[in-house]
Amino acid sequence: MIRRPRRNRQTEVLRNLVQETTLSVNDFIFPLFVIEGQNQRVEVASMPGISRFSIDTLQEEIASCVDLGIKAFAPFPSIPERLKDKYATESHNPDGLYANAIREIKRNFPEVVLFTDVAMDPYSSDGHDGIVENDEILNDESLEVLGKMALAQAQAGADVVAPSDMMDGRIGHIRRVLDEHGYQKVGIMSYAAKYASAFYGPFRDALSSAPKKGDKKTYQMDPANSREALVEAELDIAEGADSLMVKPALAYLDIIKALRERSNLPIAAYNVSGEYAMVKAAAERGWIDGEKAMLESLLSIKRAGADIILTYFAKEFAQSLKK
Numbered sequence: 271m272i273r274r275p276r277r278n279r280q281t282e283v284l285r286n287l288v289q290e291t292t293l294s295v296n297d298f299i300f301p302l303f304v305i306e307g308q309n310q311r312v313e314v315a316s317m318p319g320i321s322r323f324s325i326d327t328l329q330e331e332i333a334s335c336v337d338l339g340i341k342a343f344a345p346f347p348s349i350p351e352r353l354k355d356k357y358a359t360e361s362h363n364p365d366g367l368y369a370n371a372i373r374e375i376k377r378n379f380p381e382v383v384l385f386t387d388v389a390m391d392p393y394s395s396d397g398h399d400g401i402v403e404n405d406e407i408l409n410d411e412s413l414e415v416l417g418k419m420a421l422a423q424a425q426a427g428a429d430v431v432a433p434s435d436m437m438d439g440r441i442g443h444i445r446r447v448l449d450e451h452g453y454q455k456v457g458i459m460s461y462a463a464k465y466a467s468a469f470y471g472p473f474r475d476a477l478s479s480a481p482k483k484g485d486k487k488t489y490q491m492d493p494a495n496s497r498e499a500l501v502e503a504e505l506d507i508a509e510g511a512d513s514l515m516v517k518p519a520l521a522y523l524d525i526i527k528a529l530r531e532r533s534n535l536p537i538a539a540y541n542v543s544g545e546y547a548m549v550k551a552a553a554e555r556g557w558i559d560g561e562k563a564m565l566e567s568l569l570s571i572k573r574a575g576a577d578i579i580l581t582y583f584a585k586e587f588a589q590s591l592k593k
């Protein structure tokens with residue numbers, strides 16, 4: 271044998287030299303759940319290690335992440351039922367839970383970068399990402415709400431708004447609204463290829479945001495499709511997106527790779543709640559090594575071509591580096 275690939279794997283130093291992909295704390299955005307009240311820190315039952323924080327305790331959580339080198343965050347609000355309505359009015363309340371959380375984080379940690387969520391579902395009494403009329407999810411009418419929401423977030427201090435709703439034309443509409451109000455510097459990370467996935471279950475528990483009726487298949491993508499992701503990405507690029515996201519990540523590594531090959535924009539991947547919960551549940555039972563499975567999952571997402579990874583593992587990853 272002349273060729274022996276095992277020669278390069280003989281020692282750890284050799285293996286490190288030939289390693290093609292590495293992970294660092296700079297790769298991650300850490301999602302955070304915000305709830306009303308004071309001194310609250312409530313663990314999400316289906317996401318061990320992840321809690322919902324009131325605005326005050328959230329500052330402590332962010333401080334501990336910043337100490338570990340995690341400096342990019344994606345907060346999501348949990349809105350009480352009494353504030354939800356058909357038009358998600360609370361979503362653009364300049365004094366609501368979300369705007370207050372954004373302002374408080376930027377006041378305490380001006381250097382952190384906040385990716386804020388633009389979508390109606392946490393505020394919608396129908397639990398959908400658009401206005402519901404006779405069981406139909408209206409597109410253009412919903413854009414109006416998304417524009418107001420993005421503007422309220424920019425005014426509160428968001429660095430990048432991240433529309434996760436999958437309405438057509440939202441990137442262009444939000445870009446126009448932001449620019450008209452002088453927020454040219456606020457970026458847009460588009461959830462370009464967001465699939466109608468079963469892996470969002472724990473997230474919907476955390477925010478009580480599940481659809482009251484029906485599913486999200488008329489706006490989120492069919493898991494059977496990949497070319498459709500390219501169409502979505504092309505449109506979002508043309509409409510002014512600054513980065514493109516694929517969601518979920520692990521079951522869609524081919525989509526991450528396809529977007530990486532076709533676009534020069536930064537590609538983000540969302541390692542979603544169900545993907546996190548699966549690793550945690552199996553590790554709790556002693557069926558897999560949780561830390562190794564975490565590192566392998568994150569590496570595979572990066573290897574597929576993601577520059578940025580949104581993951582509930584971000585803090586744990588940073589802690590594992592310190593060990």
Ligand code: PBG
Nearest residue numbers: 389391434469470473542543544
């Ligand atoms: C909704 C939204 C969802 C997630 C982020 N934004 C769920 C959904 O579409 O129902 C899921 C994130 C996760 O599962 O971690 N706008």
